[in-house]
Amino acid sequence: MTPEFSAPPTATYRLQLQPGFPFAAAEKAVPYLAALGVSHLHLSPVLGAVPGSTHGYDVVDHSVVRAELGGEEGLRALSRKAAAHGLRLVVDLVPNHMARPAPASLNGPLWSVLRDGPASPYARWFDIDWEGGHGGRLLMPVLGGRLADELPHMRVEGDVLRYHEHAFPIRPGTERLPLPQLLDAQWYRLSWWRLARTELNYRRFFTISELIAVRVEDPEVFRATHATVLRLLEDGVIDGLRIDHPDGLADPAGYLARLRQATGGRWTVVEKILTGDERLPESWACAGTTGYDALRHIDGLFVCPDGADRLFGVYRDTVAPLADRGGDWEETVRQAAYEVVTHELSAEVDRLVRTAARISERAPHHGDHAPWALRRALHELLVRLPVYRPYAHDPWCAERDAAMLAAAAEGAAAAFEVREEGRSVALVRDLALGRLRDTSGDDSADHDDFAARFAQTASALHAKSVEDRAFYRYAPLLSACEVGGDPGTPAVPVAAFHAFCARLQETWPASGTVLSTHDTKRSADVRARLAAVSECPEGWREVLTRLNARTARTMDGPEPDPQMAWTAWQTAFGLAGTTVPPPGAADVPSCGAAVAPGPAGDGISYERLAPAVLKAVREAGLNTTWTEQNTWYEESVTEFLRAGPCSPAAAAELAAFADELAPFIRANVLGAALLHLTMPGVPDLYQGTEHEYLALVDPDNRAPARFSPEFLADVDGGGEGGGPAGESYATPGLSAEKLRLTAAALRLRRAHPEWFGPQGSYRPLYAAGDPHGHCVAFARADRAVTVATRLSLRLAESGGWHAAALRLPGASATWRDLLTGRDFEGPTVPLAALLDRWPVALLVLSAP
Numbered sequence: 001m002t003p004e005f006s007a008p009p010t011a012t013y014r015l016q017l018q019p020g021f022p023f024a025a026a027e028k029a030v031p032y033l034a035a036l037g038v039s040h041l042h043l044s045p046v047l048g049a050v051p052g053s054t055h056g057y058d059v060v061d062h063s064v065v066r067a068e069l070g071g072e073e074g075l076r077a078l079s080r081k082a083a084a085h086g087l088r089l090v091v092d093l094v095p096n097h098m099a100r101p102a103p104a105s106l107n108g109p110l111w112s113v114l115r116d117g118p119a120s121p122y123a124r125w126f127d128i129d130w131e132g133g134h135g136g137r138l139l140m141p142v143l144g145g146r147l148a149d150e151l152p153h154m155r156v157e158g159d160v161l162r163y164h165e166h167a168f169p170i171r172p173g174t175e176r177l178p179l180p181q182l183l184d185a186q187w188y189r190l191s192w193w194r195l196a197r198t199e200l201n202y203r204r205f206f207t208i209s210e211l212i213a214v215r216v217e218d219p220e221v222f223r224a225t226h227a228t229v230l231r232l233l234e235d236g237v238i239d240g241l242r243i244d245h246p247d248g249l250a251d252p253a254g255y256l257a258r259l260r261q262a263t264g265g266r267w268t269v270v271e272k273i274l275t276g277d278e279r280l281p282e283s284w285a286c287a288g289t290t291g292y293d294a295l296r297h298i299d300g301l302f303v304c305p306d307g308a309d310r311l312f313g314v315y316r317d318t319v320a321p322l323a324d325r326g327g328d329w330e331e332t333v334r335q336a337a338y339e340v341v342t343h344e345l346s347a348e349v350d351r352l353v354r355t356a357a358r359i360s361e362r363a364p365h366h367g368d369h370a371p372w373a374l375r376r377a378l379h380e381l382l383v384r385l386p387v388y389r390p391y392a393h394d395p396w397c398a399e400r401d402a403a404m405l406a407a408a409a410e411g412a413a414a415a416f417e418v419r420e421e422g423r424s425v426a427l428v429r430d431l432a433l434g435r436l437r438d439t440s441g442d443d444s445a446d447h448d449d450f451a452a453r454f455a456q457t458a459s460a461l462h463a464k465s466v467e468d469r470a471f472y473r474y475a476p477l478l479s480a481c482e483v484g485g486d487p488g489t490p491a492v493p494v495a496a497f498h499a500f501c502a503r504l505q506e507t508w509p510a511s512g513t514v515l516s517t518h519d520t521k522r523s524a525d526v527r528a529r530l531a532a533v534s535e536c537p538e539g540w541r542e543v544l545t546r547l548n549a550r551t552a553r554t555m556d557g558p559e560p561d562p563q564m565a566w567t568a569w570q571t572a573f574g575l576a577g578t579t580v581p582p583p584g585a586a587d588v589p590s591c592g593a594a595v596a597p598g599p600a601g602d603g604i605s606y607e608r609l610a611p612a613v614l615k616a617v618r619e620a621g622l623n624t625t626w627t628e629q630n631t632w633y634e635e636s637v638t639e640f641l642r643a644g645p646c647s648p649a650a651a652a653e654l655a656a657f658a659d660e661l662a663p664f665i666r667a668n669v670l671g672a673a674l675l676h677l678t679m680p681g682v683p684d685l686y687q688g689t690e691h692e693y694l695a696l697v698d699p700d701n702r703a704p705a706r707f708s709p710e711f712l713a714d715v716d717g718g719g720e721g722g723g724p725a726g727e728s729y730a731t732p733g734l735s736a737e738k739l740r741l742t743a744a745a746l747r748l749r750r751a752h753p754e755w756f757g758p759q760g761s762y763r764p765l766y767a768a769g770d771p772h773g774h775c776v777a778f779a780r781a782d783r784a785v786t787v788a789t790r791l792s793l794r795l796a797e798s799g800g801w802h803a804a805a806l807r808l809p810g811a812s813a814t815w816r817d818l819l820t821g822r823d824f825e826g827p828t829v830p831l832a833a834l835l836d837r838w839p840v841a842l843l844v845l846s847a848p
Contacts, residue, residue, distance in 0.1 A: 006239070006240070006264075006265055006266050006267050007267070008240075008267045008287060008510035008682050008757060008758070009038075009039045009040040009088070009090065009240065009267065009682050010038070010039040010682070010746075010749045010750045010753050010756065010757070011037065011038045011039055011040070011677070011682060011683045011684070011685065011746050011749055011750070012038060012039070012040045012041070012042040012090055012512075012682060012683070012684045012685070013033050013036070013038040013040070013041055013042060013684075013685045013687070014042040014044070014517065014518070014684055014685065014686045014687055015029075015041060015042065015043055015044065015687055015705060016044050016054070016055070016518055016687060016702050016704070016705065017043055017044045017045075017046065017056060017066075017069050018044075018053070018054040018055070018056070018068075018069075018702075018704060019052065019054075019068045019069075020054075020704040021704035021705055022068065022069040022070045022074065023069050023070035023074035023075055023077065023078040024070055024074060024077075024078075025704070025705075026041065026043070026078050027077060027078050027081045028707075029705070029707045030078075030081045030082050030084075030085050030087060031085060031709070032707050032709040032712065033087065033707075034082075034085035034086055034087055035709070035712060035716075035743075036690060036712060036742065036743055036746055037742075037743055037745075037746025037747040037748075037749070037750050038087070038685065038746055038750075039086075039087060039088065039750055040087060040088045040089065040090045040239065040240065041078075041082055041087055041088075041089050041090070042090045042092070042242065042684055043089060043090065043091050043092060044056050044092050044518065045057055045059065045091070045092045045093070045094050045244075046065050046066055046069060046075060046091055046092075047059050047061065047062055047064065047065060047066060047094075047228065047229070048060050048061030048062070048063070048064045048065070048066050048067075049066055049068075049099070050099050050101050050106065051068065051106075052068075054699070054702055055518065055702065056092070056094075057094050057211075057244065058098075058099035058101070058210070058211065059094050059097075059098050059099060060098060060099050060101055060106045060107040060108075061106075061107070061108065062224065062225040062226070062227070062228060062229075063227070063228055064228065065228070065232075072232075075232070075237060076237055079236075079237045079238070088238075088239035088240070089237065089238045089239055089240075090238065090239060090240040090241065090242060090267070091229065091232075091238045091240075091241060091242070092241075092242045092244060093226075093229060093241050093242065093243055093244065094244045094245075095214065095216045095225065095226075095243065095244070095246075095249065095255065096205060096213060096214065096216070096244065096245045096246075096248035096249060097204070097205040097211040097212060097213050097214055097248070098110065098126075098211070098212055098214055099210060099211060099212075100140075100209070100210050100211065100212045101210075102142070102164075102165045102166045102167075103165065103166055103167030103168075104166065104167060104168055104169070105160075105167055105169075109122035109125050109126075110122070110126065110212065111169055113125070113126060113128075113138070113187070114138065114140075114168055114169050114186075114187060114188050115169035115170070115171060115172070115187070116171075116187065117130075117136075117137075117138075117171075117187030118130055118136075118187075124215060124218055124220065124221060125214055125215060125218075125221050125224075125225075126202060126212055126213065126214060126215065127202055127203035127212075127213040127214070127215050128201060128202045129201045129202070129351055130201070132201035132351060132354070133199065133201060134189045134199070134201060135189075137186065137187055137188055137189045138187060138188045138189070138201065138202060139188070139189050139191055139195065139196070139199055139200055139201050139202070140168070140188045140189065140190050140191065141191050141192065141193045141194075141195050141196035141199075141200065141209055142163070142166050142190060142191075142193060143163070143190055143191060143192045143193060144164075144192075144193065145192060146192050147183075147190065147191065147192065150163070150190075150192075151179060151180070154179060154183075156170065156175065156179070156182065158175070159172075159175055161182070161183075161186075163190070168186070168188065168190070170182065170186065171185055171186050171187060174186070193209070194627075196209040196347070197343065197344060197346050197347060198346045198347055198350070199347060200347040200348075201347070201351075203348070203453075203456065205245070205248065206460045206463055206464055207340075207344045207345065207460065207464055213248065215250070216249060216255060217249065217250040217251050217254065217255065219258070222255075222258060222262075226259070226262065229241070230262055230263065233263055233264075233266055239266065239267070240266050240267035240268060240269075241259075241263070241266060241267075241268045241269075242268075242269055242270075242271065242290060242512075243256075243259075243268060243269070243270040243271060243286070244271050245271055246270045246271065246272055247272065247273075247388050247389050247455075247456075247459035248456060248459060248460075249456075250452040250456070251393055251394075251452070252270075252272075252284065252391065252394075253281060253283050253284055253285075253391065253393070253394045253396075254393070256268070256270070256284050256285040256286050257285045259285070260285035260286075267287050267510065268285075268286045268287055269286060269287050269288055269289060269290050269291075269511065269512040269682075270284070270286050270288075270289060270290065271289070271290045271292075272289045272290075273289075273292055273388055273463075273483060273484050274289065274292070274293045274387075274484060275386060275387050275388065275462075275484065275486075276386060276387070276486070278387050280508065280511075281391060281394055281396045281397050282396055282507065283394055283395070283396035283397075287508065287510040287511055287512075287682075288504075288508035288510060288511020288512060288681065289508075289511055289512060290512045290514060290517075290684070291511065291512040291513040291514035291681065291683075291684060292482075292483045292484035292514065293484055293500070294500075294504070294511075294512075294513035294514065294676070294679065294681060295482065295483075295484060295485075295513075295514055295515055295520075295524075296482070296484045296485050296486065296492070297492050297496070297497050297500045297501075298497070298515065298672050298675050298676055298679075299479060299480070299482065299485070299490075299492075299524075299527055299531065299672070300480075300490060300491050300492025300496075300497075301492050301494065301497055301671075301672075301675070301776060301790050302528065302531040302532075302668045302671065302672060302790055302791070303477065303479070303480065303490045303491040303492070303531050303534045304491065304534045304535045304791050304793075304794060305491035307534040307535045307536070307537050308476070308477055308480075308490050308491055308534045310537040310538070311476055311477055311533065311534055311537040311540065312476045312477075313537070314476075314537050314538075314540060314541045314544075315475065315476040315566060317541075318541075318544060318562060318566060319475075319562045319563045319566050320562070321473075321563055325473055325622060326473040326474045326475060326563060326620075329470075329474050329487055329488030330488060332470045332473050332474045333465065333466055333470045334383060336465040336466070336469040336470040336473065337382070337383035337461060337462075337465040337466075338379070338383055339465070339469070339621070340461055340464045340465040340469065341378075341379050341382050341383055341461050341465075342379060344464060345457060345460060345461055345464070348453070348456075348457045348460065349375060349378050349379070349382075349457065350375075351453060352374075352378055352450060352453055352454060352457065353371050353374045353375050353378065355446050355449055355450045355453070356369070356374045356378075356427065356428060356431060356450060357369070357371055357374060358446055359431065359436070359443065359446050359447065359450065360374075360427065362443055363436075363443070367423060367424075367427065369423075369424045369427060370424075373416075373421050373424040374424050374427070374428065376415075376416065376424070377412060377422075377424040377425040377427070377428045378428055378454075380411070380412035380413075380415045380416075380425065381405070381408050381409060381412040381425060381428055381429060381432075382454075382457065382458055382461055383461070383465075384407075384408035384411050384412055385404065385405075385408055385458050385461075385462070386404065386408075387404065387462070388458065388459045388462045388463070389455040389456070389458040389459040389462070390404065390405060390432060390433070390454075390455055390458070391455065392432065392433055392434040392451035392452070392454075392455065393434065393451070398433075401433060402433060405429050405432060405433060406429070408429075409425050409426065409428075409429040412425045413425040413426070428454075431447065431450045431451065431454070432450070432451055432454040432455070433451070434447065434448075434451045437451075467483060468619050469619060469620065469621060470487075471485075471487065471521070471619075472567075472616045472617075472619040472620035473563075473620045473622065474487050474488075475563065475566055475567050475570070477490055477530060477531075477533070477534055477570075478521075478522065478527075478530055478567065478570045478571065478574075479522065479526070479527035479528075479530035479531050481521060482520060482521055482522070482527065483517075483519060483520065483521075490534075491534075493773070494773040494776055494790070497776065498764040498778065501679050501680050501762050501764075501778065502762055502764070504679070504680040504681055504762075505680035505760070505761065505762040508681070509680055509681070509757065509758040509760075510681070510682055510757070510758055511680075511681045511682065512681060512682050512683075512684050513676055513679060513680075513681035513682065513683050513684065514676075514683075514684045514686070515672060515673070515676050515686075515689065516686040516689050516693065516695070516701070517684075517686055518686070518698065518701060518702055519698075520686075520697075520701070521696070521697045522571075522574060522695070522696060522697070523686075523689065523693050523694060523695040523696075523701060524669075524672055524673070524676075524689065524693070525669050525689075525692050525693050525694055526574035526575070526694050526695065526696070527574075528665060528668035528669045528672055529573060529574050529576075529658065529661075529665050529668075529694075530570060530573070530574060531668050532661045532664045532665045532668055532793065533570070533573070533661075535664065535791060535792075535793040535794055536661060536793060539657065539660075539661075540657075543653065543654070543657050544566075544569055546653065547569060547644065547645075547650055547653060547654075548565065548569075548644075550644075550649060550650065551565075551640065551643050551644035551647075551650070554643040554644070554647070555639065555640065555643045555644075559640050559644070560633060560636035560637060560640060561617070561622075561623060561633070561637070563620075563622070564613065564616075564617050564623075564637055564640070565640065565644070567613060567616050567617075568609070568613045568640070568641060568644070568645050569644075569645060569654075571609060571612055571613060571616075571645075571696065572604050572609060572645035572646075572650070572651075572654055573654050573657070573658065574694060574696070575604050575605070575608065575609070575694050575696070576604065576651065576654035576655045576657070576658045577651070577655040577658065603646045603647050603648045603650070603651040604645055604646050604650075604651045604654070605646070606641060606642060606646040608696060608700055609641060609645060609646055609696075610638055610641050610646075611696075611699065611700065612696040612697050612700060613637060613641060614634060614637065614638070615697060616697075617633075617634070617637060661793070663792065663796075663839075664792045664793040664796075665734075666734055666737075666839060667788075667789045667790075667792035667839035667840075668792070669692065669734060669738060670734075670737060670738060670741055670788075670838065670839055670840045671776070671788035671789055671790060671839060671840055672788075673738055673741055673742060674741055674745060674786055674788055674840045674842060675776065675786065675788055677741075677742065677745035677746065677749070678745055678748075678749075678756070678778075678780060678784065678786040678842070679762075679778070679786075680756075680760075680762050683749075685742070686701075687705040688705060688706075690738065690739050690742040690743070691711070691735040691738055691739055692733075692734045692735035692738055711736070711739060712739060712743060714736070715736050715739055715740045715743075716740075716743060737838070740819065741819060741840065741842070744818040744819060744842055745818075745842060748784060748818065748842070748844065752781075752783070752784070754781065755780045755781035755783050755784055756780055756781075756784075760780055760781045761779075761780065761781050761782070762778060762779075762780060763778060763779040763782065763809065764777075764778050765777035765778055765779055765785065765806060765807070765808070765809075766806075767804045767805060767806045767807075767831055768804065768805050768806075768807070768828075769801075769802060769803050769804035769805060770801075770804040770831070772791070772794065772795075772798070773790070773791075774789060774790055774791055774792070774794070774795040774801075774804075775787065775788075775789065775790075775804065775806060775831060776788045776789075776790055777806055779808075779809045782809040782810060782845075783844065783845045784842070784843065784844050784845070785808055785809070785815065785841075785842075785843040785844075786840075786841075786842060786843075787806060787831075787834065787835065787840060787841040787842075787843065788839070788840045789835060789839040789840065792839060800832060801830070801831040801832040801835065802832070803830070804830070804831045804832070805828045805829060805830045805831060806828070806829050806831055806834065807826075807827055807828050808826040808827050808828070808829060808843070809826075809827075809845075810826065810827065810845075811826070811827055812825065812826055812827055813825075813826045813827070813845055813846070814826070814845075814846040815829070815843040815844065815845055815846065816843065816844050816846050817834070817841045817842065817843055818842045818843075818844060819838050819840065819841060819842055820837055820838060820841075823846065824843065
C-alpha cells in the first residue's frame with residue numbers, strides 16, 4: 001500500500017516559467033492566487049536549462065536554479081512571498097534526461113564525457129552503449145548533411161571543435177591533427193542527423209535526439225542530480241514534487257523509494273499515463289499520478305455515446321479514411337505502432353536485438369535465434385502491448401505483466417509465417433519479464449539491461465504511436481484524442497465515473513487531478529465545446545457541408561485532404577466566438593437546420609490555427625512529416641486555412657453554431673470544472689483556466705501567464721464561503737461564471753481539507769426520475785454536495801428535469817448553494833429548482 005506522505009495540497013496552480021514569465025512575475029501573481037483559493041503554486045522545471053527555453057525540460061545543469069528565471073535567490077524570494085500569503089511551492093522535476101545542447105559546453109557533464117570518453121567521471125551519468133558500433137565512440141547526429149559535405153563548415157579553435165552553433169571538446173593530445181584524423185580520434189563521432197534513427201547509441205527521450213537519457217538508477221547519479229532540489233526541500237523553499245516521465249526510468253519503483261527516503265516523504269505525484277483499466281502500482285512511493293486518468297473520466301461523462309457513434313458516421317461519410325489510417329481506432333493504433341517501431345525506434349530495437357543475441361549465444365538451451373527473428377519478435381510483441389510498459393522488477397506488477405505479455409506473445413507468434421521461427425517471441429517475452437535472469441557476471445547485466453530497455457522502448461513506442469500519431473489520424477471527435485484517452489470508446493458512463501472516484505478516495509486520495517496542462521492537445525474548454533458536438537452530429541454535418549462547399553468555391557476546387565479539413569474545422573470550432581445567453585433564455589437547437597451566420601468578423605486567428613493544423617498533419621504522417629516535409633501539400637493546407645476556417649464568413653458560421661450550442665457548452669464547461677475541483681484527489685489548475693480558456697496544442701497553450709485580479713474582485717462576494725454574487729452578476733458571461741465557481745470550490749477545499757482530503761469520504765448520489773443519468777452528483781464527507789448536468793442537450797430535448805429530484809445526505813436539513821447563495825431544504829431537492837439558474841450546484845450543509 002502507498003506509504004504515508006506529507007500533508008497534501010488542497011489545490012495547486014500550474015505556472016509555466018520562462019524568460020517572459022520569471023520568478024518575479026510569479027511573485028506579483030501570489031496575492032491573486034492566494035485569494036483564488038489554492039494552497040500551492042506548481043512550478044514548471046526550475047533547474048538550469050537551455051537558454052531561451054520556454055518549458056525548462058531541457059535541463060543542462062542540476063546544480064543551479066535557472067538564472068533566466070531569477071536564480072536561486074529569485075526562487076527563494078518567490079517562496080517567501082508565497083509563504084506570507086499562506087502558499088507553498090511544488091516543483092516539476094526531470095529525472096529521465098538532460099539536453100544535448102548547442103554548444104555542448106552548456107552541459108558540463110556531457111562535455112566531460114565527449115572529451116574523455118568512458119574515463120570521464122560523468123560517463124556513468126548517461127545511458128550510452130559504448131559497444132554499439134562507431135568504434136567505441138558516442139554518436140553525435142548534429143550535421144546538416146553527410147560528413148564529407150560538412151567538413152568545410154568545421155574549424156578548430158584551440159581545444160574546441162566548432163560547427164555552426166555547435167561546439168565540442170577536443171580530446172587532449174589530438175588538437176594538432178589534420179581535421180579528418182582529428183575527427184576520427186575523438187570519443188564522439190559527428191554524423192548526419194538522419195543517422196540517429198538507425199545508428200544512435202545513447203538512449204534518448206522518446207525519439208528526440210537532443211535529449212540524452214540519464215542513468216538516475218545509479219545512486220551516485222541520483223545524489224548528484226537531486227542535490228539542489230533536496231537542499232531546497234530541506235530549507236523549506238519548496239514543499240512537493242511532480243516527477244516527469246517516470247516510465248522512462250529503468251526502475252520507477254526503485255527511484256520513487258529512494259526519492260521518498262531522500263525527501264522525508266514530501267507530497268509527490270508522477271506523470272504516469274494509465275490506459276484502460278490499468279492501475280497505478282501500489283508499490284510506488286508517491287501520492288498518485290498527475291491526473292490524466294481523472295481527465296479521461298471527467299471528459300467522457302460529457303460525450304453522448306449514441307451521438308458519438310453517429311458522429312463517426314458523419315466522419316466516415318465525409319473523410320472516407322482507410323481502416324488503418326483513421327477509419328478504425330484499433331487498426332489505426334496498430335499501424336502507427338508498426339511504423340514507429342520499425343522506423344523511428346530502429347536504433348532502440350537494434351540494441352535490444354544485440355543484447356538478446358548475446359544472451360542466446362551464451363546459453364544455447366535458449367535456442368538458436370537469428371537476429372532477424374529476434375527483431376521481428378520484438379516488433380510483433382511491442383506493438384501488441386496495451387499499456388505503456390511492464391515493470392519487470394516490481395513484484396506488485398508481476399502477475400499482471402505476465403498475463404499481459406502472454407496475451408501479446410500469443411498474437412506475436414501467430415504473425416510468423418513459420419511457426420518454429422516464432423519461438424523467438426517466447427525468448428523475448430521471458431527476457432522482458434526477467435524470467436531467465438542468471439545472477440552471475442555479464443549475463444546478469446545483459447538480462448537486467450534487456451528487461452529495462454524493453455520497458456523503456458515500449459513506453460516510447462506507446463507515446464509516439466498513440467499520442468503523437470494515432471491521435472492525429474483518428475479524428476471523429478478530437479476532444480477524445482487526449483493524453484490517457486480512448487478515442488475508440490470516448491463516452492464514460494456515470495457508474496464508471498463514480499467507481500473511479502471511489503477507488504481514488506480509497507487508494508490514492510492525494511493523487512493529482514487535471515483538466516488542462518502544458519501537454520494537453522486542447523484545453524478543457526475547447527474539449528467541452530467539441531463534446532457538445534457529440535450531442536448534435538447532424539447539425540455538425542450540415543454546418544460542415546456548407547463550410548466545405550463555400551471554401552471549395554473560394555479555392556476553385558476541393559480541399560487538399562478531407563481528413564485534414566475535418567481536423568481543421570473541429571479545431572476552428574474550438575476557438576469560434578460565442579455569447580452565452582442569460583440562464584433559461586435559450587431554446588433547444590434544431591441540430592440540423594440551417595444556422596444563420598451572424599455578422600462577419602475578422603475570422604479565426606490564422607496565427608493560432610495554422611501551427612496547430614500543420615502540427616497535426618506532420619504528426620499524422622500521412623502526407624507530410626516533420627523530417628520529410630511535403631512543401632506542396634503544406635502550402636495547400638495553409639491556403640485552405642486562409643480560404644476556409646480563418647475566413648470571416650466561416651468564422652461567423654462557426655460562431656453561429658457555437659451560439660446555438662452555447663447553453664450546452666456552458667453546462668459542459670462548468671460541469672467539468674466543478675467535478676474536477678470537488679472530486680477525490682488534489683486538483684491542479686493550469687494557468688488561466690479559472691476563466692474560460694480556449695487553447696490549442698503547444699506553443700498555443702504555453703504563452704506567458706497574465707492575471708487580472710480585478711476580475712476576481714468583480715465577481716467575488718467575499719468571504720471564504722463564497723457568498724452570493726452582486727447585481728452585476730445577474731447576466732454573467734461564461735468566463736465570469738467559471739471564475740466564480742472556481743473560487744468558491746477552491747476556498748471550500750482550503751477551509752475544509754478534512755472533507756476533501758484523505759480523511760474525507762466520497763458518496764455517489766443518484767436522482768430519482770433521471771433514468772438517463774443527466775445528473776452527476778456526489779457528497780464529500782456528507783457535508784458538501786456537487787451536482788452537475790451532463791448531456792444537457794439531450795435533457796432539453798426530453799423536456800427538462802420534470803419531477804426529477806436529488807436526495808441529499810442525512811435527514812431534513814438546510815443546504816446552501818455557494819454559486820447562487822440560495823438555501824434548499826433537504827432531504828430531497830427538485831432538480832428543476834436547484835438547477836434553474838446554473839447547470840451546476842455546490843451545496844454546503846448549513847450549521848444547525
